Amino acid sequence: MEKGKFKERFTKFHDKNYKLLILIPVALLLFGFVYMGFFYSQHHDFIYKDVSLTGGTTATVNVIDKPIDINNLKNAISGKLEGVNIREISDLITNKQTAIVVETKSDSQITKTVLENYLGYSLDEQNSSFEFTRSGLSENFYKQLLIAVLIAFVLMAIVVFIQFKTIVPSLTVISCAFADIFMTLVTANILGLQISTAGIVAFLMLIGYSVDTDILLTTKAIKRDNGSLNKRLFESFKTGITMTLTAIFSVSVSLIIIGSFSSILSQIFTIMLIGLIFDIINTWVTNASIIKWYALKKQKKHEA
């Protein structure tokens, strides 16, 4: 009984206020634009890039017997290498240090020599990994990946238009995908995440994940005519929120397990997690409100 009452009250509330609800994402977006304006004027870029996008070396040294003190290491090598960033990888169960990761803008030969001098033994392919990208190449990669995201977005938009063939619903789906990506980007910058090539791939993945709940909602709301509009919206909400929550939970579980082990995978999972959370707002507040507005208007026109 309680549940039914709540549903009724919520429907009433929604019918009255759904247009107002759009103000929430609009406010978030406005904040995002202002923030990104400041961010760009300070950093002349949209993101904090890691060495895979700025050029430089990532060195992973496997810890064999005794752990390496990160602070000591940092103090010792900071003067000798450019822009040093150090983190450790530890075992999920025993929490023992298994490797340390040094990121620097210096090239791999210098990094290797400096690390070898500190550690007192030589580094080979058995006890360490080195990944080096020249800055010219990484700038190139960065440019290409941005273009890839852009092309992906345009292709997605075209497919959405073909599918719905009407302007308002299509534009809504597309702007929700944009809002997902944009809000995730802003959050990543606020958190100070250094984005790698894999991170940009994660943004690309967001396009696919954000669009499917929007397509579900829009298809049910405008392409079908069984039951009341509210009922159809509510049904698609039940399905869509299960989809998003399942994704959020499984991404979180993976993120906890992978943890520090792979910066590639943990960055993909982190960005997806942020994106999925924003997707809830953008699908069930933004998209739902606009589509309700649109459907009701069309209904009225039809009746008149």
Place this chain on the structure above:
Amino acid sequence: MKLKFTWKIWLWLIFLILALISIFITPTFLQKGVLVKSVNQNSSIFEQGLRTEQVITAIDGKTINNVDDYFKIMQSKFPATENVKTIITTSGGEYSIYSNKVPEITVSNLPKTNLKTGLDLSGGARALVQAKDHKLTSSEVNDLVNVVSNRLNVYGFSDISIKAVSDSPIPGRGNNYMSVEAAGKTPKELENLISQQGKFEAKIGNETVFIGGEKDITNVARSGQGVGISCPSGQSGVNGYYCQFQFTISMSQKAAERQAAITNNLSVVSSSSGKNYLSKPLDLYLDDKFYSNLSISSDLKGQVTTQISIEGSGTGLTLQDASNAAQDEMKKLQTVLMTGSLPFQLEIVKIDTISPTLGQTFTKYILIAGVASLLTVVVIIFIKYKKWKLAIPPLIICTSEIIITLGIAAIIKQDLDLPGIAGILAAIGTGVDDQIVVLDEARTKEALSIKQRIKRAFTIILGAYFTAAVSLLPLLWAGAGLLKGFAIMSLIGITLGVLITRPAFADIVNMIEE
């Protein structure tokens, strides 16, 4: 419940079985032994016919089951004080060699699956190479690939893949790179061999006598008389020990005549040791840097001789190091003399050397994460629908999607790297989403037949599929193919999901609901 399988379910099962076959039935299925990964092309066992991909089943009549068996036997026999006979039995025949050294081959355990893991999981080296101050065209890159492959072959590297890659789908646009990948242990000399231009010049004064490559050099002796390393004992200076190497080359008639003409104009001088030499030595340059010089004996003045002896040295902290350094140096020099210089000055724009150690732990973590997130999905679906009957099929379908994707990867020989694994995860994620759509549509209280409901579910699923698929396309090229694995694996995953596994899932749900 009466089991009546629809054709969609049968199709799914057939794909699943085919995938399992393509993953697990390897060319060496049920065989025992070790796989030959590389053979030195200058070794006598190579001449006898031993090649990579053959399976060694026994040595001296003793059965070999794995790499441990192989090394145990080799360690007990070598190094030997005198030449001993070794009989190697392989899938391709029997070979016997006499030597006091370990056969110049590398072996590995037989692969258990047809899946190839990428460098970031199995370890190895990978590099992208570009020309310095010059944008390579695609035909230039292809030339480069040929010369470098030849060079690596001559040097004795086999297990290395070299190819031209581009970062644009439009031919003639974008950047072209030479990509070099070596699985497993990273060869020490690789970096030099792929980036060094290897321009070899021999000059007297400032006149060129000959350059490296087939035009001037007809033969480079790599074994036999006049070839070898000598380490003068007690030569321990600031750099530790030093060893000398020596080998002979044959020049073309033209180069020999050139040398005769130049030496004819030189005068004869006497050295302190009483030997007579010509006034100018033969200076050797490698990549425009002075390498070493050779004094020319006075009796060669104006003579047309095609045979010439090349010398050089290597240093090291121990005698062994110095000997190895000289050996490497000799090999490098022989290689550039034989193959000539590369058409461009090159620079390595990206090089990764990945240790295999972390990769193994990695794979374990990825598996745990995969299982845990699948279980999460099952739990959430159970919480929502309160029926195990509905929570188990998604688990089975997701697992089958992983297996079939891997099966296809094995067939098209797509390396499984970290971006690829992320791609599989992405595809499975959309799979779960689609299954939830099917479950919800199947259970609506509307007066529609279950078939109609599922058809409606698929309009949503196909819409979502096409948007996801097109957004992956640009990744096939961006980043010089380094992220291709992601795009390919997720495209395979979502496509087979929409065509095979998700329709089968719908029919399974159908069966359960009826």
